[in-house]
Amino acid sequence: MPVSMTFFGTTTWLLDDGETQLLLDAHLTRPSLLRAVFGKLKTNTAFVDEVLRRFPMERLQAIFVSHSHYDHVLDAAYIAQKTGADLYGTVSTKNVGLGGGLPEARLHLFEPGKPVSVGAFEITALPSIHSKPTVLNNDLGVVIERPLSQPARMRDYSEGGSYDFYMRHGEKTLLVRPSCNYIEGSLKDVRADTLLLGIGNLAKEDEPFHEAFYRETVGYVRPKRVIPVHWDNFFRPLKAPLPYQTRLADNTAENMAWLKARLEADGIAFDVVDAFETVAL
Secondary structure (H helix, E strand, C coil), X not given: CCCEEEECCCCCEEEECXXXXXXXXXXXXXXXXXXXXXXXXXXXXXXXXXXXXXXXXXXXXXXXXXXXXXXXXXXXXXXXXXXXXXXXXXXXXXXXXXXXXXXXXXXXXXXXXXXXXXXXEEEEEEECCCCCCCCCCCCCCCCCCCCCCCCECHHHCCCCCCXXXXXXXXXXXXXXXXXXXXXXXXXXXXXXXXXXXXXXXXXXXXXXXHHHXXXXXXXXXXXXXXXXXXXXXXXXXXXXXXXXXCCCCCCHHHHHHHHHHHHHHCCCEECCCCCCCEEEC
């Protein structure tokens, strides 16, 4: 059965095989930089409802959150409430769910390396690593220890540990690496047809990091196709075309050009997907 993947910016994807839907991360509300830094954050329910009307999720069974920074988890509890989906993640993600009113029975902690079956999908959470700390995300490993209700400050959405997702559906395989970093050797036994690869902040790193990052992700996984993620400016509203990050934050054009050249040299397809665009797995 064919599987479609629809992109909603940052690292949020809807997977659909016609019977079961899964959501990877849940970030549709995109507060401005000023609000994120100086204000409090909450789900824009009117906008999320509009997205759910355009892209119905009546068959959404599960939401898998890679880590608990707000740009991955902000709308997870609300979408789960609206759709009846279960929420999978870390202790931090569970506390976001509890703060959003989800019952314990619909909240599931990752068991690293243990596959979870949802319909015809099989999903395995793999221990990963966030991109290097910055002034805005220097809380790596910090756990949200109690239920987190909205509105909440950006700092309240601490990372809580990062995970990749390895997914299988029939003969199709997918690896999601949301952050631009690597754990040496962690993917040496992982193979996937499609790799969703986080490239945010790549331009800030030196050439040795670029080479190691490519070797430890694309080099090991040997995908047929790579789709970059976490490249857009998530302080701007969710609409197509997605804006690149500002040059002060990153150099997205440079990141894209570098990755495209490396993939083309290795005969691997490079596929940039825009907001609300759907591609086949």
